[in-house]
Amino acid sequence: MHLVNFSELMGPDWRFPDPFCQIPGLSSECHVIAPGSRSWGLRLNSWAAARRAVRAARERSDAVLVSHLPGATLRVAALAGPGSRCGAGIRHIAFAFNFTDLPQGRKLRAYRAALSRVDEFVIFSNFERDLYARHFGLPPERFTYLPWAMEVPRTGEVEAPFDQPWLVALGGEGRDYATLMQAARLRPDLRLVVIARPYNLAGLELPPNVKAFANLPAASAWGLVGGAAGMLLPLREGRTPNGHITLVGAQLLGVPLAITDSLGVRDYVDPATALLLPPASPEALATAMERLATGGAGIREMALRAQDIARDRSAPSVWCDWLARL
Known part of the structure; x- marks a missing residue:
């Protein structure tokens, strides 16, 4: 073939x-x-x-x-x-x-x-x-x-964007960054890095506790993810089928995840492996930000469970096995 x-x-x-x-x-x-x-x-x-x-x-x-x-x-x-x-x-x-x-x-x-x-x-x-x-x-x-499959992302050395632990949001497709900015305003004591495409943030006013980056090299972007206390993945609605690369990369790096409870990501997350949030809720996002930033009860264990599952479910060999069956 x-x-x-x-x-x-x-x-x-x-x-x-x-x-x-x-x-x-x-x-x-x-x-x-x-x-x-x-x-x-x-x-x-x-x-x-x-x-x-x-x-x-x-x-x-x-x-x-x-x-x-x-x-x-x-x-x-x-x-x-x-x-x-x-x-x-x-x-x-x-x-x-x-x-x-x-x-x-x-x-x-x-x-x-x-x-x-x-x-x-x-x-x-x-x-x-x-x-x-x-x-x-x-x-x-x-x-x-087929589950999204990838190697563990390569993380480059990056300068810490803040002098305290930070949270990160990465990606461009199907995201709801307007709600995320509202959540960041509710928690001015927390720090957030957003790595997105320019159009994602067009027209949005970033609070002082948010730093945004666009068009970063992949190693730099994943370096900021790997150093974060947690990842936030706000999707537009409960049927959005996007964010697979981002969430799997975070899982493989062992980064705790809070994500919109969308039907489009149910193959990858559940209450045991991520904080599942209602769509378009600044309050829910703000609460998740605090839990991730402070490493609240069960957060580390949740990330380790997700990492262990992702290593098997999203291993590159999964695609190879599919090709062998064609």
Whole structure:
């Protein structure tokens, strides 16, 4: 089996699967867009890279197309045509199929037409199976749940952002940082670091006890996480299927976690492994901030339980085992 991968986000050195995943008879190649593409150039380069991937797959009888994230899947499906379910097409797997906001209107119609051709969708939460099946008119059995898997994040050396213990919030998709800022105002005695994308904090006034960073190198971001007394992961609502990378990384580092009780993360957290909070509640977040910052009763034990579970559930070998079964 030969995997032909396409991603719009990864760089020229990207490999999938990771080199450690040695499966007899499995080979792969990766196609990405030209570095530095923007605006219409980005769109044109995305289509060009997708076309190269489809062309490469058609040259091999053992090829499996693997598109990473929905935008890449849309392009590959539109170009490749019907998948292997129709008998003559190339098998097409949509990996990391995840939306922060579901498409609507004309965009939805385009996705529905393209996605009907895809053989399998890999999702990172069971909640997304019925969500996407209903929205895109697809059979639920085409969706395969895999837990988000990763190595323990590499933490770089960082300068302490405060002269006292700090809490951290990391990530951009599906976050509710407006509520988090309200919570920080309720606890001016506590310190908070937010590592996000510029648009996450646009229009928000940061309290004096909050420091924000954008576009940090990964090692620096995880260094701030690893040194924190706890992580806060406020999601927009109780159905938000985002935050998987952030929460799993924190669990693997042994950092205590407080997170919105969302159906989209129920595969990763429960009351024994995280502080589960109602959505859009500054008061609940403020209370969680105090518990994490002071290392209240059971906080360390909670983090250790989460770490132990994550080491097995989210080990990179989980994806390798899935690939071996294809």
